[in-house]
Amino acid sequence: MSEAGVIYSDVKFTREKKANVVIFSLPDTTYSEVTISKTQPSKTESPEGYQQDVLSKRSKVTSERLALLVLSGLLVAAVIGMGVTKRKPSSTVQPTFPKTPEVKDQTCDKCEEGWEQHGGTCYNFSISKSSWNKSRDVCRAKGGDLVKIDSREEQNFLQRRLSEIMTGGEDKFWIGLTDSAVEGRWLWVDGSPLDQSLKFWKGTEPDNWKGTKGKHPDGEDCVRMGEKGGAKDLQWWFDAFCSNPHKSICEKAGVRGKFKKVCD
Template sequence: MPEADVLYSDVKFTRAREKGSETTSLPPDTTYSEVKLSKTQPPTEPRGSQQSAVPNERSKVTSERVALVLLSLLLAAAVIALGVTIHENAQTMKELQKLKKNLTDDSCLKCETGWEQHGGQCYYFSTRRSSWEESRSFCQSEGGDLVKIDSREEQSFLEKTLREKMDVADDKFWIGLTDSKTEGEWLWVDDSPLNTRLSFWLNIEPDNWTGEDPDGEDCVRMGEKGGATDLKCWFDKSCKASQKYICEKEAETGEYMVSCV
């Protein structure tokens, strides 16, 4: 236990005067008495507890710094990896574009001799006449079918091309559209229905006129030698009539193909 604080107190004691003594008072004797008073002190913590608290705080701060540094390093590594990936992807895209250009230059889609290319399709414009069914059979034997018109742009290409190929006004060409299965239900040769927004009937066509054939007019031909207003140059006609025709098939590559146009 810690020693008590020592306090000194000046205590005076006066002795009684003896009889017969002089009336002069003598100075009192002075004695010193040691008085010990224990000073109450608050309980003290063990030395070790205070000393260990500081290292614990330091350890905590150090761990947080280490974690922050590691997180920063990981983030930096991720940013670097992302940059490398973006750079590599950019290089890959350039190589692919270069390869695509080389392939297009060296082996572009082409059509056989006697066929005309437009976009990725090849078209054959006949010079002989035949019924709609016979015309279709010939197109199929060549690996295609009667033309199916999928866009206004394709209709424009065909309409303009036919102006040069028609000898007279009625020298029209079969296309792959018919309602022979169900009257009024117009289907392409692949059995897909006609999109009314992509139909190019002239005036009151189709009229299913029976003056030439009692069975009516179930097949479609096209062409206006003088040019069609708003590309409208479709006419229904008896499928038995003899007309020129347009075949269509996808363009290909190969030694027997003509140069790209």
């Protein structure tokens, strides 16, 4: 590589005229020097070498520019990430999660052996026969009571089950309905009155029959299901003497009254 220097000077001349003769003198001379350096390829250096040098410099500049772009991109991504992290969630879009029920507030009693579960209630169909009062005592000793029928669906369930377990003859079952306290005022064992829209009396029942020659002056004060007629009478209720020995239907762990709910 070679360098060339160029020098410029500013000169002030004083003009004098004497006898038609112009004389230039230099009383005050000032000058300034400017040097311009220009790099040119050496004549001794080959064009190929010069091109390689230029390409090398361009490559270096390109690499530096690429590195700068990469660093700038990382910096922008970091700033955006920090903004997303610090940004508070919108009040109108907040995730909701279902609350897990506390186990301590649940009662999940399963039906014991000898009991059948249906609709959240456990049922026991006794095989022994006794009076209405004694049958109720047996049910209460087992943790339940004589069945209270709350719906047509429950009535249909009991009717279906009785048709499956009845052995013939007068296979009758006590339920938890009586008017022994006040004649004609039918109450369930939990003290609630009979719903007039949910009564399943057979024909002229209840008739409060007092027996042959008035043998039972108190009349028929307790209610049963099942009859000698078989399946056609299973859907109906009959009032009967509370002292008669019949089978019974107990229930417990129900959804009503003091009973506990059974987890499905």
